[in-house]
Amino acid sequence: MALEHAILVSLAEKSASGYDLARRFDKSIGHFWKASHQQIYKVVARMEADTWVVSEVVVQDARPDRRVYSITVEGRAELLRWSRQPAEIEPLRSAYAVKMRGLSFVDRDALIADVRRRRAAHRSLLDSYRADAVQNFADPRALSDERLGPYLVLRGGIRLAEGEIAWCDEALSVLERR
Amino acid sequence: MALEHAILVSLAEKSASGYDLARRFDKSIGHFWKASHQQIYKVVARMEADTWVVSEVVVQDARPDRRVYSITVEGRAELLRWSRQPAEIEPLRSAYAVKMRGLSFVDRDALIADVRRRRAAHRSLLDSYRADAVQNFADPRALSDERLGPYLVLRGGIRLAEGEIAWCDEALSVLERR
DNA sequence: TATTACATGTAACGCGTTACATGATTCG
DNA sequence: CGAATCATGTAACGCGTTACATGTAATA
Numbered sequence: 001m002a003l004e005h006a007i008l009v010s011l012a013e014k015s016a017s018g019y020d021l022a023r024r025f026d027k028s029i030g031h032f033w034k035a036s037h038q039q040i041y042k043v044v045a046r047m048e049a050d051t052w053v054v055s056e057v058v059v060q061d062a063r064p065d066r067r068v069y070s071i072t073v074e075g076r077a078e079l080l081r082w083s084r085q086p087a088e089i090e091p092l093r094s095a096y097a098v099k100m101r102g103l104s105f106v107d108r109d110a111l112i113a114d115v116r117r118r119r120a121a122h123r124s125l126l127d128s129y130r131a132d133a134v135q136n137f138a139d140p141r142a143l144s145d146e147r148l149g150p151y152l153v154l155r156g157g158i159r160l161a162e163g164e165i166a167w168c169d170e171a172l173s174v175l176e177r178r
Numbered sequence: 179m180a181l182e183h184a185i186l187v188s189l190a191e192k193s194a195s196g197y198d199l200a201r202r203f204d205k206s207i208g209h210f211w212k213a214s215h216q217q218i219y220k221v222v223a224r225m226e227a228d229t230w231v232v233s234e235v236v237v238q239d240a241r242p243d244r245r246v247y248s249i250t251v252e253g254r255a256e257l258l259r260w261s262r263q264p265a266e267i268e269p270l271r272s273a274y275a276v277k278m279r280g281l282s283f284v285d286r287d288a289l290i291a292d293v294r295r296r297r298a299a300h301r302s303l304l305d306s307y308r309a310d311a312v313q314n315f316a317d318p319r320a321l322s323d324e325r326l327g328p329y330l331v332l333r334g335g336i337r338l339a340e341g342e343i344a345w346c347d348e349a350l351s352v353l354e355r356r
Numbered sequence: 357t358a359t360t361a362c363a364t365g366t367a368a369c370g371c372g373t374t375a376c377a378t379g380a381t382t383c384g
Numbered sequence: 385c386g387a388a389t390c391a392t393g394t395a396a397c398g399c400g401t402t403a404c405a406t407g408t409a410a411t412a
Contacts, residue, residue, distance in 0.1 A: 002273040003399085009280035019363050032275035039400060062409065064363040076283065087274040087292045089299045096179040096265040097210035097334060103188035103327030106261030107252065109367060114265045121267045137303030149281030150220060152352060155344040163341030164286040174330060181371085197391050217372060217395060240381065242391040 003043050004052070006033045007078045008071060009112065011053060013146075015070040031125075031157055044069055052078050053153055061122075110174050119168035126161040129154055181221050182230070184211045186249060186257045189231060191324075193248040203314070209303075209335055222247055223296055231257050280350065290353050297346035304339040307332055 010016065010024055022037035024030065033045075045051045052075035058066045066094065071079075096114060099106055135153050137143070182221055188194065188202055199222065200215035202208065213221075219229075225231045230253035236244045294339060313323065315329050 002276060002312060006276045009276055010270065012280065012283045017363075018365090022363095029276075030203060030269075031278065032270055032272045032279075034269040034271065034400095035270050036401070037363090038365075038402090041351070043399095045365095057192045060362095063361095064408070066363070072302055079283050080285055083277055083280070084288045087277055089296055090272055090274070090303075091208075091211065091212040092210055092270075092338075095265050096268070098180060098184045098187055098207075098259055099265055099330050100334070101207065101210075101327045101331045101349070102183075102190065102257065102261070103330070104324045105187060105190045107190075107258055110262045110264075117264060118267055135281045146282045148352070150278045152281070153275050155348055156278070159345045159348075160270075160338070160339045163337045167337045170333055170337075171330050174326070195391075196393090200391095212372095214373070215391090216393075217376090221371095223393095238390095242380075244391070270397095 001031070002082075003035055003039065005079065005082050006035070007040070007047065007076050008082075011069055011071040012076065012079065015068055017058075017068050019065040019066070020079060021069075032153065039080060047075070047173055048171070050074075050078075090139070107177070112172070115168050115175065117170050119165055119172070122161045124166040126158065126165065129158045129161060180212070180260075181213055181217065182225055183257060183260050184213070185218070185222060185225065186230060186253050186260075189247055189249040190254065190257065193238075193246055195244040195246050197244070199247075207293050210331065225253070228252075228256075286353070290350070291354065293346050297343055297350070299338045300342040300346070304336060304343065307336045307339060311336070 004009075006029060007021060007128050010029055012023060016024065018037065019042045020033070025035040033170065038041050044053065048055055048069070049108055051072055053069045054072055055067045056067045060066060068087065096118060099111055099114065102105065137147070137154065140151060143151055184203075184207060185199060188199060188207055194202065196215065196219045199218050202219065203211065203213040205307070212312060221229065226233055226247070229250055231244045231247045232250055236246050238244060259279045274296060277289055277292060279288065311332055313334065315325070321329055
């Protein structure tokens with residue numbers, strides 16, 4: 001769907017191989033858009049056929065060759081065109097919420113374990129976000145244009161993680177009160 | 179994936195036709211799990227083959243016949259089995275966040291329009307959640323077991339919507355300050 | 357010696373979306 | 385008189401996941 005555009009944004013920041021992209025989609029960008037390396041190789045090949053990116057083989061010694069992709073003028077134009085059409089508000093799809101909704105039909109202890117697991121996961125996410133904020137955005141007022149986007153996304157990640165944790169805490173306080 | 183289980187939860191609450199389910203997946207359950215009627219008809223048919231549900235044709239006058247599905251003992255057992263395996267923490271996938279991340283490469287006015295649109299959408303979602311809370315969960319302390327699940331999910335919806343709105347407000351305050 | 361990192365793919369499969377299809381009734 | 389509601393499907397397509405495939409070098 002919009003994996004193409006997530007890749008375009010990533011390549012606009014910095015050229016990268018499929019392997020590099022896969023790692024980025026495991027970390028920073030991956031916080032709000034996941035993609036496997038298989039999917040990335042497939043899509044980026046198509047993007048090259050569409051002239052949105054060009055690749056160049058970089059020979060390495062003692063390591064496999066890398067095919068490094070860079071965004072083209074056409075790719076930047078496509079990014080702009082895409083950005084001008086409204087982003088749909090993606091419906092959330094949460095098996096966790098389904099399970100909670102079915103509280104009276106499911107295993108209650110398993111549900112509580114899920115809430116705890118979810119709380120822990122979002123807690124550690126939040127910690128890593130905060131570390132990122134301290135390290136890379138010490139002074140948010142003095143941010144260049146290129147760093148403003150990543151900063152705002154990080155702020156969103158923090159707010160959403162805080163919301164999730166608060167939800168888990170509320171659920172636990174209710175569920176554990178017998 | 180787990181549409182089956184969302185349907186099982188819904189049918190455990192109350193038997194329904196495919197059409198009824200489709201409407202539920204447009205409203206209450208649909209807030210955290212979307213499904214089209216085409217998908218529902220396909221899946222519920224398979225679920226009947228798996229004996230998780232049974233159907234009964236209800237003849238109506240002046241309206242098409244309805245095929246009403248009910249959960250079976252096997253269906254309830256499956257719900258329990260499913261609930262015992264940990265719910266994965268679903269990765270979020272947001273084209274909106276991609277666009278914001280690419281702030282310096284995209285159309286800034288279009289991005290601001292997206293933030294406003296998103297804020298409005300979550301604002302109206304939040305309003306409907308709150309109305310639901312007032313109408314159906316006036317006294318959260320005196321909640322039966324069957325109503326606890328829906329209540330907690332609603333609380334989650336409220337918290338997440340609040341987080342989204344706060345994020346939009348923060349983004350707007352930064353983006354509009356030139 | 358085994359695993360992780362580096363590096364790039366192909367193939368099968370399935371869930372979910374979009375488009376198409378039908379037909380009566382009620383409401384504005 | 386047109387649109388929405390009620391009611392249930394089929395067909396084509398595509399994105400994304402899972403499994404399979406290969407091979408070197410550094411690290412534990």
